[in-house]
Amino acid sequence: MFTFILWIILLFLCWPLALLALLLYPIIWILMLPFRIIGLTMNGLFSFLTALIMLPGRVLHGPGAKR
Numbered sequence: 522m523f524t525f526i527l528w529i530i531l532l533f534l535c536w537p538l539a540l541l542a543l544l545l546y547p548i549i550w551i552l553m554l555p556f557r558i559i560g561l562t563m564n565g566l567f568s569f570l571t572a573l574i575m576l577p578g579r580v581l582h583g584p585g586a587k588r
Contacts, residue, residue, distance in 0.1 A: 532539040
C-alpha cells in the first residue's frame, strides 16, 4: 500500500517518470528473479551446514536437557 501511495505522489509530481517506472517494474522484477532464487538456495545451504555442524553437540547434550 505504501508503494502505491508513493507511486501516486510520483504520478502527480512527474507523470512521465511514473509511467516509465510502471513499465520497467516487471522487467526489473524478472531480471532480479534469478538472484532471489540463488539467495534462497544459499540460505538453505547455510542453514543445512549450520545444522550439520551443530549436530554432534545436540546429540551429546542428551534428550532431557533444556534448550
